[in-house]
Amino acid sequence: MIQKLTTLAASAVFLASTVAAQEVLAIKAGTVNLGTGQTPMENAVILIKDGRIEQIGTKIEVPWNARVIDASGKYVMPAWVQAHSFGGLDISNEAIQVTPFLSVMDSIDPVNSYFEGCRRAGIGIIHVMPGNACAIGGRGVVVRPFGKTPEQMAIIQEAGMKMSLEPSSGGRSKHVADLRRALDDAKAHMEDLARQKKEFEQDKANSATTEANFVIEDKIDPLKAPLVDVVVNKKTTAYLYIPRASDVPVAIDLYRDYQFKTVFVLGPECYKAAKLLKSAQDKWQIPMIIDSRLEVTERDPITGKETEVCTAKAYYDAGLIFALSATGESYSRRMHYVRNPSASSARSTRAQALPWWQVATCVRWGIPEEVAIAAFTTIPASILGMSDRIGTLEKGMDADLQILAAEPLEPESQVEKLIVQGEVIYDRSTDPRVKELSGIKTSAPEKNGK
Amino acid sequence: MRAASLAVVGTLLGTTLLGPNARAQDRPILLTGAKVFTGQGQFKTGLSILIQNGKIAKIGAKVDAPVNAIKHELKDQFVTPGLIDANTALGLDSPTVNEESSEVTPQIRIVDAIDPDAWSFKHALSDGVTTAYVSPGERNVFGGLGVIVKTAGASLKDRVVREDAMLRMTLGSMPSAGNSPMRVAAPNMYYRRPTNRMGTIWEIRKAFYDADKARGSRQKKEISAATQVLINALDRKIKVRTTARQDQDIRTALRLANEFGIDIILDEATEAYYAMDYIVAAKIPVIAAPPSVMTGHEGERPQTDTIALLANAGVPVCIQTGLGLGALPLVREAAFAVRGGMNRQAALASITSVPAKILGIDDRVGTLADGKDADLVVWTRNPLSPSSRAVAVFVDGKLRSGNLDE
Numbered sequence: 130m131i132q133k134l135t136t137l138a139a140s141a142v143f144l145a146s147t148v149a150a151q152e153v154l155a156i157k158a159g160t161v162n163l164g165t166g167q168t169p170m171e172n173a174v175i176l177i178k179d180g181r182i183e184q185i186g187t188k189i190e191v192p193w194n195a196r197v198i199d200a201s202g203k204y205v206m207p208a209w210v211q212a213h214s215f216g217g218l219d220i221s222n223e224a225i226q227v228t229p230f231l232s233v234m235d236s237i238d239p240v241n242s243y244f245e246g247c248r249r250a251g252i253g254i255i256h257v258m259p260g261n262a263c264a265i266g267g268r269g270v271v272v273r274p275f276g277k278t279p280e281q282m283a284i285i286q287e288a289g290m291k292m293s294l295e296p297s298s299g300g301r302s303k304h305v306a307d308l309r310r311a312l313d314d315a316k317a318h319m320e321d322l323a324r325q326k327k328e329f330e331q332d333k334a335n336s337a338t339t340e341a342n343f344v345i346e347d348k349i350d351p352l353k354a355p356l357v358d359v360v361v362n363k364k365t366t367a368y369l370y371i372p373r374a375s376d377v378p379v380a381i382d383l384y385r386d387y388q389f390k391t392v393f394v395l396g397p398e399c400y401k402a403a404k405l406l407k408s409a410q411d412k413w414q415i416p417m418i419i420d421s422r423l424e425v426t427e428r429d430p431i432t433g434k435e436t437e438v439c440t441a442k443a444y445y446d447a448g449l450i451f452a453l454s455a456t457g458e459s460y461s462r463r464m465h466y467v468r469n470p471s472a473s474s475a476r477s478t479r480a481q482a483l484p485w486w487q488v489a490t491c492v493r494w495g496i497p498e499e500v501a502i503a504a505f506t507t508i509p510a511s512i513l514g515m516s517d518r519i520g521t522l523e524k525g526m527d528a529d530l531q532i533l534a535a536e537p538l539e540p541e542s543q544v545e546k547l548i549v550q551g552e553v554i555y556d557r558s559t560d561p562r563v564k565e566l567s568g569i570k571t572s573a574p575e576k577n578g579k
Numbered sequence: 580m581r582a583a584s585l586a587v588v589g590t591l592l593g594t595t596l597l598g599p600n601a602r603a604q605d606r607p608i609l610l611t612g613a614k615v616f617t618g619q620g621q622f623k624t625g626l627s628i629l630i631q632n633g634k635i636a637k638i639g640a641k642v643d644a645p646v647n648a649i650k651h652e653l654k655d656q657f658v659t660p661g662l663i664d665a666n667t668a669l670g671l672d673s674p675t676v677n678e679e680s681s682e683v684t685p686q687i688r689i690v691d692a693i694d695p696d697a698w699s700f701k702h703a704l705s706d707g708v709t710t711a712y713v714s715p716g717e718r719n720v721f722g723g724l725g726v727i728v729k730t731a732g733a734s735l736k737d738r739v740v741r742e743d744a745m746l747r748m749t750l751g752s753m754p755s756a757g758n759s760p761m762r763v764a765a766p767n768m769y770y771r772r773p774t775n776r777m778g779t780i781w782e783i784r785k786a787f788y789d790a791d792k793a794r795g796s797r798q799k800k801e802i803s804a805a806t807q808v809l810i811n812a813l814d815r816k817i818k819v820r821t822t823a824r825q826d827q828d829i830r831t832a833l834r835l836a837n838e839f840g841i842d843i844i845l846d847e848a849t850e851a852y853y854a855m856d857y858i859v860a861a862k863i864p865v866i867a868a869p870p871s872v873m874t875g876h877e878g879e880r881p882q883t884d885t886i887a888l889l890a891n892a893g894v895p896v897c898i899q900t901g902l903g904l905g906a907l908p909l910v911r912e913a914a915f916a917v918r919g920g921m922n923r924q925a926a927l928a929s930i931t932s933v934p935a936k937i938l939g940i941d942d943r944v945g946t947l948a949d950g951k952d953a954d955l956v957v958w959t960r961n962p963l964s965p966s967s968r969a970v971a972v973f974v975d976g977k978l979r980s981g982n983l984d985e
Contacts, residue, residue, distance in 0.1 A: 426702075435698040437705075460873050478905050479871050480915070480965075489965035498966075538966045540914040566873075567884040567920070570853045 153178050154551060155195040158532070161185070162206040164506045164521035166499055175205070177528040180551035185522055198546065198553075200532045206502075207522055208253025208529040208547060209484040212452045212509035213289075213368055213394050213418045216243035217274075221260025226297065226304070227311045229290060229355040231267030233257050237279040244274035244282075245562065246459025248555035250483050251531035251544040254284065254510075254519055259291040261370045264308040266291035268355060269368065271513055274457075275554035288513070289392065290359050293370040294379060305379060312387055315356035322348055359389050366390040366514075368418075374401035381409050391415055392512055395451075397422040400440040403447035410449060416512040417451040419444060421481045423490045439494035441504075452509040453491070453501070456482040460562060489538050498538065527551075607631040608976070609644040613653035613957065618660050618932035618946030620924060622961070628658070630953040633976035638947050651983045657961055659927065660947050661709025661954030661974065663934040664909045665866040666820075666846060666899035668713065669730065670697040674902040675716030678723065682754060682772050683786050685746055685812075686804040687723030689715045695728075695735040703900075704730040705980045706908035707962065707969040709954040710740060710935075710944050712899075715747050717822055720754045720773070720782045722747035724808065725820065727938055729954070731972075731979035740940055745820040745844070746812055750828040752877045754779045780831065787813060787839045815842045818939075820866070824879040826850040833861050844937060847901065849879040852888055864895040864937045867929075869906035871915040876902070887921035890929070897934035910962050910969075917963055926963060952976075957983065 154177040161170040163185070174189040175182060191197060215221040219236040237257060247255055255274060259266030269288040276282035296304035322345045329343035349357055358365040367389050371380050373396060384391055397420040399406065409415050419440060427436045444451050459482070480486040484505050491501035510520030518527045528551040535541035547555035557563060608630040614622040617638070627642040628635060637643075644650065668674045670693035678687045693713060703711060708730055715722035724743040732738035758772040773779045790809035793802050802810070811817045821843045823832040829848055836843045845851075847868040851858055858865065867886045875881060889896040898913060900906040907915070913926045921929075935945020943952045953976035960967035972980035 433698070435702070437702070478907055479873055480907055480911065486965055492966035493968050539964055540918040543918070563883075566882045568852065568882075569855050569888060 153183070153192050153195040154198065154528070154548075155191045156198045156200055156205065156530075156532070156548075157191070158200045158205040159202040160204045160536075161522065162204070162502075162537075163523065164207040164502070165523065166503075172201070173205075175522065175528075175530070177548075177551045180528055182522060182524055182526050182528050184524060198532070200545075203545060204533040204536055204542070205522075205530055206533065206537060207506045207520055208531050208549060209251050209455075209505050210452075210509040210513070210519055211247070211252050211255040211454055212392070212512045213269075213454060214255050214257055214456070215260040216247075216255075216456055217241040217257055218260075222262040222266055222297075226264040226307055228259075228263065228267050229265045229311070229315075229359075230352045231259065232287070233259060233267065233270050234279050234283070234286060237270065237272065237282065239276055239278060239282060242459040243457060246457030246482070247274040248457075248547050249544060249557075249560065249562070250455065250458040250485070251533070251547050252455070252457055252484060253529040253531070253547060253549040253554075254513070254515070256288055256368075256509075256513055258289060258368060261293045261295045261372070262297040263291065263293050264304055265311055265356065266293065268365075271515070273549040273554065275549065275552070285513075285515075287365070289366045289368040290355060291370070292367050293372075294376045295370060295372040295396075301376070301379075305383075309383070309386075311356060312360045312389075315353050315360050318350060318353050319345075319357055319361045360387050363388075363390050366392060368392045368394050370394040370396065371399055372396040373398045377402035377405050377409075381405070384409070384413065384415070393417045395419050397425055397440060400425070400438065400443035403443050403449060406444070407447045407449045416508075417444075417449060418454060418509070418512065419451045421454045421456060421487065423453075423481065423487060439490065441491045441501075442494040442496060445491075445496045445500065450508060451504060452512055453484070453487045453504040455484045455487050455505075458482055460566060485537060485542055492538060502537070607636065607645050607648040608973075609642065609648045609650045610658065610955075610957075611650065611652055613656045613658040615947065616657070616659045616927055616931075617948065618935075619928050622657060628947065628955070630973065630976045633953055635947060635949060635951050635953050635955075637949055653957055653983070656970065657958040657967070658947075659707070659956050659958065659962055660931045660945055660951075661956055661972065662707045662909050662930045663710045663712075663897075663938070663940075663945055664703065664708045664900055664930075665712050665897045665934040665938060666714050666901050667699075667703070667711045668716075668901075668903055669699045669703055669711050670694050670713060670728075671699075673716075674904060675718060677716035677718035679718055682720045683782055683805065684715075684719055684723050685721040685786070685808040687715060688726070688743060689713055689723060690726040690728075690735075690739065690742055693726070693728070693735060695738065699903075700730045701980075703908070704972055704974070705969060707910050707956040707958070707972055708908070709956070709972065709974045710940070712744065712938060714820070717747075717749045717753040717902075718756070719747075720749060720779055721786060721809075722749060727940060729974050731974045731977075740943065741938075743817070744938065745818045746808060747822070747846075748783065748819050748843075749822040750776075750779065750831055751822065751824050751879075752776070753822075754782075756877070776828075776831075780835075783835060787841075791839075812841050813839060815840070817842075819843045820846050822846040824849040824868070824875070824877060826853040829854045830857055833857050833863070836861065836863070846899075848889075849875070849881050849885065851894075852882050852885050855888065855892055858889070858894055859892050864897075865889055866899050866934075866937065867896050869898065869900055869912045869915075870919050871907050871912055872905050874905065876904070884919040884921075886916045886929070887919055887925075890921055890925045895933060895937055897929045897937055910967075911965055914963050914965050923963055957981075 156175040161173040173187050176184040256271045258269030271285035271288045272282040326343045332338040423441050425438045488501040507520040510516050519529050529549050532546040533542045545557045610628045615626040616622050629637045629642050678684045712727050714725040725745050727740040727744045729738040755773045755775050758774045790806050793806050794810045819841045821832045823829045824847045845865045848865045849868050873881050913930050916926045932945040935941035955973050957971040958967045970981050971983045
């Protein structure tokens with residue numbers, strides 16, 4: 130699923146501004162969690178060159194001309210990877226329900242506080258996609274949360290195709306029918322072109338045409354081409370948002386009927402269909418990403434009894450492999466959580482914006498720490514098709530890592546530095562928002578208009 | 580015949596099965612092997628705790644337990660006093676319960692609105708909160724009298740630790756929110772109430788002034804319940820829990836305290852970082868807003884480390900979950916206080932011994948010491964780690980949540 134990479138072009142603009150091509154960055158770390166399941170290294174050195182990890186180990190000599198970051202006593206681990214998000218956009222969806230020809234490249238706002246929040250929370254790679262209020266929303270882009278333009282931020286410019294089973298107006302029947310009609314339309318379009326080609330060949334044989342050739346690829350309607358890549362060529366992966374447990378069978382039917390490559394993005398209530406999802410994952414290797422609301426209160430409508438459920442634990446117990454998500458520490462005055470119609474109440478707090486909190490919540494409910502951390506590193510990396518580049522700290526991998534003030538599950542584990550592709554894109558000691566939001570103040574706080 | 584013998588057997592079995600269990604709750608309990616936080620300082624090893632008759636009979640290095648004591652070896656687990664949430668809306672229908680027929684209702688008692696079986700109590704209990712302050716809402720200038728209750732127990736009456744504990748006074752824009760000046764011919768209640776801070780503070784001044792006059796009056800007029808509460812406040816017989824989020828409201832609260840000689844505690848004080856000198860000089864305790872919440876309720880601007888700044892300045896400060904809007908369970912708020920820079924010992928104290936002191940109930944709760952109520956929590960890890968879980972919660976010596984039989 131690795132699309133044409135725009136790495137060298139984009140990163141060169143990046144790297145040239147701060148790190149010269151031959152410069153080596155050396156990180157002296159107290160503890161390094163490689164993300165591979167091995168025991169963490171103590172007092173290790175990581176050498177980074179050209180945006181990649183050149184060497185990592187405990188007995189490495191630091192080159193005399195290396196730029197050194199002293200992280201002794203600190204904890205180093207892979208940067209968090211967010212496999213699905215719709216933050217940082219102008220608005221997350223258009224009013225039209227079927228828009229496969231759109232791309233978030235056109236609506237990513239590089240200075241949106243969402244990206245600032247991702248940097249602050251140690252999220253190094255984000256797959257930004259259209260929101261859930263669509264049937265087919267358009268293409269996503271895998272970005273690092275740093276850059277002046279979407280092109281500078283982009284790592285994979287043409288990533289997944291967003292689809293959703295959440296109706297924005299009207300009911301589910303029409304919504305799914307519209308989705309299916311769009312997919313059928315794309316298939317019919319290709320069948321029509323194939324038929325035209327056959328006719329052309331016949332005409333050619335009968336000398337009834339002066340055209341030299343008929344190239345199908347040149348004739349594909351550009352508005353339909355992105356969907357053709359999903360449902361006919363199977364080149365593009367669909368990310369299908371499933372709001373409720375009752376929508377899971379609908380999603381499975383869609384997959385059965387169209388057999389496209391897909392990732393399920395699960396709403397907070399889908400844990401009730403954990404077994405069904407597990408069997409779908411077993412049969413068809415469908416990756417799954419779960420909603421950031423991990424703790425849901427179920428209220429029995431008759432007895433009034435309230436039970437707390439951890440969605441991640443329900444999935445874990447069913448044997449499902451999943452990626453976690455979080456929205457990043459943007460300190461935004463408005464909470465930007467999507468309002469999902471749901472029978473149960475999923476508690477929304479600032480805490481679930483933090484990968485640290487999400488991982489700790491999983492562990493609190495009984496999921497092993499390595500599994501929880503993998504759900505935010507190696508698993509989303511593999512969902513994005515980038516396992517050879519991100520998710521672990523090994524020789525040859527992209528240098529995407531975070532330097533934490535303490536062990537990742539402890540409350541003191543603030544992100545001190547975030548490095549993506551060898552570039553320090555966040556430094557807490559110079560973060561103006563941290564200064565703005567802490568310390569004794571002698572001049573009056575700025576008040577909002579409201 | 581057969582039925583009778585079956586019944587006899589049944590009763591015998593019943594007694595054998597139920598007997599020890601029924602009596603188990605009354606047997607002394609000895610907890611050993613855990614790392615214990617007694618209310619201040621660090622977690623200590625080597626302490627044993629004997630629980631008997633609802634109290635901590637003995638806590639120390641060597642504790643002689645009676646022969647019938649149930650022993651629990653809590654290896655690798657952590658024990659703290661039961662947590663004390665200094666302001667909540669537990670047991671209430673909504674986060675803010677107000678008797679809005681009048682904006683000055685100092686005599687209204689929130690205890691009359693509490694549902695002891697509410698699920699909010701059970702959730703707080705399972706997260707380690709054993710004592711909670713329940714408060715009237717913020718829409719009235721004088722909201723009424725709060726109550727301190729245990730989160731579990733036989734009946735509400737048994738659970739009350741202190742009735743009519745403090746008087747709530749609310750500054751800021753909430754008492755005037757939604758009220759509008761009378762511009763139409765048909766007035767209703769909301770046109771009569773204050774529409775901005777001037778009206779709110781006027782109501783406070785008027786109420787205290789009238790109470791002062793009634794107190795000093797030589798005429799034997801009958802004093803209303805409302806006036807009596809205000810007189811008690813003026814006499815410093817009851818503390819006034821004053822909600823003030825923005826810096827201007829904090830300074831107004833301090834000014835009013837000075838003017839009328841009332842004994843106030845600051846509720847929330849979100850912008851305390853701007854009024855720190857005033858708060859320190861006034862020597863007033865603060866019940867801080869939940870540190871994880873960074874969205875302002877009425878336009879105030881929270882910062883990440885306010886509670887740490889207050890603690891470092893020597894201000895007695897504890898944490899509340901308050902209205903509960905976007906707040907996490909109390910123990911997780913303490914984790915966010917640490918994340919914002921608060922020292923770990925101070926954070927643990929701010930949800931145990933310090934709120935007990937501020938609320939005036941430290942003779943009973945907040946620390947693990949001989950003679951205190953046996954309110955304690957057993958955790959899987961250090962409770963300040965969000966990956967920790969409350970395994971068992973004791974209230975008044977009885978296991979009220981979780982279990983120790985793993």
